[in-house]
Amino acid sequence: MKKILFIIIVSFFSVILVNWFIIQQKSNTPSLKKVIPKEKPLLAYTFENLKKTIFPTNTFILGKIITETPEIITQIFYFNVPDKPDSRNILKVSGVINIPKNPGTYPIIVMFRGFIPEETYQPGAGTEHVAEVLAQNKFITLAPDFLGFGESSSPSKDSFEARFQTYTTALTLFSSLPNFNTALDASYSATIKADIDKVGIWAHSNGGHIALSVLAISGSTYPTVLWAPVSKSFPYSILYYTDESDDQGKALRKALALFENDYDAQLFSPERYYQWIKAPLSIHQGSTDREVPISWSDDLVDELKKDDIKLEYIIYPGADHNMLPTWSSVVKNSIVFYEDKLNNSSTSK
Incomplete structure (x- = not known):
């Protein structure tokens, strides 16, 4: 009897031990653990996804007058943008408009400036002088400040999303x-x-990067003038300028490493999608430009020609990044391009 009782007790505890062991094995088996996929919100900003995005038709508001001459009026304007693609949350963006004073109907030139530090930026900076001449020649100009500048709302706290918000703006x-x-x-x-129906684009430096990106994403036919455009692939196009930052780009490289852990940078690089561009282009480059090397524009033109994109390319011997000392000639050539392209046909989105 004692032997039977012993066997029963041993069997009971053996079953408990075996079950405990099985449960422990299951809980430690990686294949049985619940895997939660990591969110990747910036995928909304890939060129493929932005091309599919329907952007809202929002209203404009004209604000205070900055300056007024016998020929033109310069004033602030505002419009709203989604904080993310397809989002209903909106952010305010300010900008500067130049309007010919005489009654009439005028073509529009949308202007994208180059990089200017936020702490030194003033509305219209980077576009104001060209805008003034364009308005004197019967064009309305619109230059958005972009998020974080002027009277605009703050951009995303994510530095890369803030860059991509320039496209959505x-x-x-x-x-x-x-x-x-x-x-x-x-x-x-x-x-x-x-x-x-007659809309053009003017862009300088990093504004050229924005313009090329927007033209590729939208497939619009807006005649576009590019002064020394930043045209190299992302993220090389931003790493190139890290020597200008106080930390020599340390923070940017750290952020970029985290970004590339989650995302394929090529999906965000305009250079990969230049074949989508349908607009006629007028590219202007100074031969002594140290900010955007002439080789960049040479390479850009070669790449665009492979895709049969209509363009003209003018090099200005001795001109720097701001087209000095040939600035007046560059502006004149830009106006001739607009007059030819906008007077002879309508543009489309």
């Missing part, structure tokens, strides 16, 4: 142009109007 501006005359009518009693 520009694309929203273009998608909102059908409402632009409503703002002009409210301020100028319908005496001054914009011809929204």
Whole structure:
């Protein structure tokens, strides 16, 4: 009897021990653990996904007048942009508009400036002088400040998303142009109007990077003038300038390493999608430019020609990044390009 009782007790504890061991093995088996995929919100900003995004048609508001001459009026304007692609949360963006004073209907030139530190930026900086000449030659100019500049809302705290928000800001501006005359009518009693079928782009330096990106994503045919455009692939195009930062780019490289752990940088690089561009281009480059080497524009032109993109390429011997001392000639050539392209045909989104 004692032997039988002993066997029963041993068997009971053996079953408990075996079950405990099985449970422990299951809990430590990686294949049985619940895997939670990591969120990758910046995928919304890949060129493929932005191309599929429908951007809103928002309203414009004209604000205070900055300056007024016998020929033109310069004032602040505002419009709203989504904080993320397809988001209903909106952010305010300010900018500067130049308007010819004489009653009439005028083409629009949207202007994208190059890099300017936030602490020294003033609305219109980087575009104001060219904008003034364009307005004197019967163009309305619109230069967005972008998020974080002027009176605009703050951008994303993620430094890479903040960069990509320049694309969504520009694309929203273009998608909102059908409402632009409503703002002009409210301020100028319908005496001054914009011809929204005749739209061009002017861009300088990093603004050229934005313009090329927007043209590829949208497939628009806006005649575009590029002064010394930043055209190299992302992220090389930002790493190139790290020697200008106080930490020699240490923080940027750290952030980039984290970014590339989660994302394929090529999916965010405009250079990969230049074949999508349909707009005619006028590219202007100074031969002594140290910020955007002439080889960059040479390579850009070669690449665009492979894709049969219509363009003209003008090199200015001795000119620097700001086109000095040939600035007046560059502006004149830019205006001739606009007059030819905008007077002979309508543009499309």
